[in-house]
Amino acid sequence: MSDQRQAAISYIERITATYDALGYEQYQWHHRSTKPPFSKLEKPLAECKVGMIATGGVYKAGQVAFHYKDDTSYRAIPSDTKASNLRATHFAYDLSGAREDINVVFPIDGLRTLNREGFVGSLADNFLACMGGIYSQRAVTDDLAPQLVQRCIDEKTDVVLLVPV
Numbered sequence: 001m002s003d004q005r006q007a008a009i010s011y012i013e014r015i016t017a018t019y020d021a022l023g024y025e026q027y028q029w030h031h032r033s034t035k036p037p038f039s040k041l042e043k044p045l046a047e048c049k050v051g052m053i054a055t056g057g058v059y060k061a062g063q064v065a066f067h068y069k070d071d072t073s074y075r076a077i078p079s080d081t082k083a084s085n086l087r088a089t090h091f092a093y094d095l096s097g098a099r100e101d102i103n104v105v106f107p108i109d110g111l112r113t114l115n116r117e118g119f120v121g122s123l124a125d126n127f128l129a130c131m132g133g134i135y136s137q138r139a140v141t142d143d144l145a146p147q148l149v150q151r152c153i154d155e156k157t158d159v160v161l162l163v164p165v
Contacts, residue, residue: 055132
């Protein structure tokens with residue numbers, strides 16, 4: 001099988017070449033000028049309320065699916081939702097694994113197990129899902145991210161598991 005694997009792709013070089021070939025201005029990569037906004041836990045994880053933000057385009061059956069490439073909306077998914085009631089749609093990854101087992105992009109069952117076994121104190125009432133691959137850094141920074149942060153604050157979440165796709 002290893003002889004069938006595709007060679008590694010240099011993402012930055014490929015994006016730069018694509019922009020050049022299409023005649024676009026050079027892509028402006030985002031660079032943080034400060035340290036990441038992480039902080040040390042003030043209490044044990046076993047006493048923390050844990051939330052989740054996942055970028056795999058997951059939604060609960062009955063909610064509106066993500067529907068376009070730069071969709072900056074999010075879905076609040078009750079943390080007691082059965083995995084079988086979750087769906088995924090996304091333009092940028094092969095959905096077959098997620099459709100077979102949603103936990104590969106939205107580990108809801110694993111978080112419930114950690115809670116049940118006492119590794120985490122409690123779960124947020126809602127986990128949050130959005131669609132990654134949003135082209136506009138500004139849309140993420142100015143629109144989506146502040147909404148997600150505020151929702152975590154409103155839910156009084158101590159720790160958030162980030163699940164990128």
